[in-house]
Amino acid sequence: DQQVKQNSPSLSVQEGRISILNCDYTNSMFDYFLWYKKYPAEGPTFLISISSIKDKNEDGRFTVFLNKSAKHLSLHIVPSQPGDSAVYFCAAASGNTPLVFGKGTRLSVIA
């Protein structure tokens, strides 16, 4: 059973608008959450993270929000740029256990 779920396989957004990618998790022991970005023919690269003691973390155009009660996190990209077009993976871990990944959401930013 998937512990980390990304229910939207794809998302299209116009350049300059906000992109919102969502992720749900089932394991209440998860205490660290990350987003990875993946371009074709490359490995995933770390984008941004948040620990369970926070509800928001911001890095430039990227902000991750965590709602522990809903077991939900989201990644906001503002403003979206064509170079942001990629597959985004949500990942989670508890303690020092390995990261558990979602299936990914393909973001297309249209110029």
Add this chain to the structure above:
Amino acid sequence: DAGVIQSPRHEVTEMGQEVTLRCKPISGHNSLFWYRQTMMRGLELLIYFNNNVPIDDSGMPEDRFSAKMPNASFSTLKIQPSEPRDSAVYFCASSLYRVGGYTFGSGTRLTVV
């Protein structure tokens, strides 16, 4: 640092053949992970090592799969015999504990025909 290096980038092999995937982690990282990416299951963990010792191989799908880490700078994932359903992209990643997350290699795209 050149990052995590995987070889080969692409592998096409016939069903029943042995396949060996290779990984060189980032120097100084103490954990190494093998993941497999498929459309159906996304990124799934196969096995991971801490300080060269296998910790959890419960994600290895069958006995046909085996992994080794003989030293801190090299790991292999072997499939013997290979089957068409093993076709996927296999990623190696390394990390120093959890700081900054994992660094992934570029992956090996395996096709078994």
